[in-house]
Amino acid sequence: MKVLLLGGTTEARRLASMIDGEADVVTSLAGRTTEPLRPAGEVRVGGFGGVDGLARYLRDARIDAVVDATHPFAATISGNAAVACGASGVPLLILRRPGWTAVPGDEWHRVASLPEAAGRLPRLGRRVFLTTGRQGIAHFAALDDCWFLARSVEPPTGTVPRHLEVLLGRGPFTVAAERDLITRHRVDVLVTKDSGGSDAKLVAARELGIPVLMVNRPAAPDATTVSTADAALSWLRTLDR
Template sequence: MSGAVLVVGGTGEARDLAGRLVDSGIGVLTSLAGAVARPRLPEGEVRIGGFGGPDGLRDWLVGHRPLAVVDASHPFAARISRSCVVACAATEVPLLRLERPAWAPGEGDRWHEVDDVREAAEVASRLGRSLLVTTGRRDLAPFAALTEVRVLARCVDPPTQPLPSHVEVLLDRGPYTVDGEQALMREHGVDVLVTKNSGGPLVAAKLRAARELGVAVVMIRRPAPAGAPTVPDVDAALAWVQGRLPDDVATSHRP
């Protein structure tokens, strides 16, 4: 894939960027971690599976020599973002982080911000008795230990470990509507929403639904940035890639 762009994907922004690159005639390979059984595939080439940490990614970059790397992974995919920073620095491959802005509380929100899933479970158990947990199937252990509350865990794929009877799993995937989220919260008597600050519009309806119903929100803060230059949207990422095209290639992509 020499001369193409490696997009570290898994987000809607990554899919949009891959499509824009393909439309612009720029080669693109999107890498997906394989954490979701039936991922939404982007345009262009796709690889599924990890690189084996920063050393594995460094070796991959040396062997494939991409034009640039755009890390458009999930805001909470801290491991791959760190690997990108280390591997790209070692190989002098240009790196950009594409990360949508975080959500911010507004008037009427009852947010309780925490640093991790374990703290989220602790705080949520003090705030209510019926929790809607949308942190993902891999983060359910602290909630499974909360035997004094009811937990509705919404996941894309089924959890890999058995869960106790007070944890009900709802398999579903966004985008969601405010009306639908309110109906779900009313049906299950939800008084606390637990979520990660992933940002973006795809699953933001739950926050407005919680605000309008007076449901408390336990919001897990994003991990610290890995250190790459960052842009907030696909337009800026596309412009950055186009600015790194070789002169002869860039000329052919001008309108």
């Protein structure tokens, strides 16, 4: 059995390790970071060339199943995978970590997009902890009255806010470290995307009474969906009987 794993997440790397040795796995990475954490098995880097290119790859590489374990905000490749798999008759599974849910003590303001977040931000605070990834920073470039601490794996490129400090880092982070970071930089609002996974920064914001501007996830394709690598492996095993 040969599996194409659309990766780039912790869940994808865990699943690749679980599959490796039991089936042939090819993990596809988008190539947006120069030093990605490499999973077990074969790795390919870069896009497929849209729906037609992905469908052609599925055929030429004789792929038996696709697991979409990309970031919850990787809407383009997820949509392309759904269409290409449907056209090719290749089974598709979506592996998505659960989103975050507010609990008592949270002050969350949900928005549908990064541009909407930028529009609402000045009403919530002026010293901003921005954790939307380097590609999202440009949406806040016009906010000259705000100061930003932006954390990303690699430095941002293109247009950035006038008052910006960049902190390079790759999680997971502890609650204590996040609380110290927010306090030390006098942050008064956190901006993030509903990615799920480790929520240390959200716990720290709750403890410090900091409002959170939360960007909602895009809708996922209509396909079988699981939330853990173990469940994804069970699904693959049912196909290989």
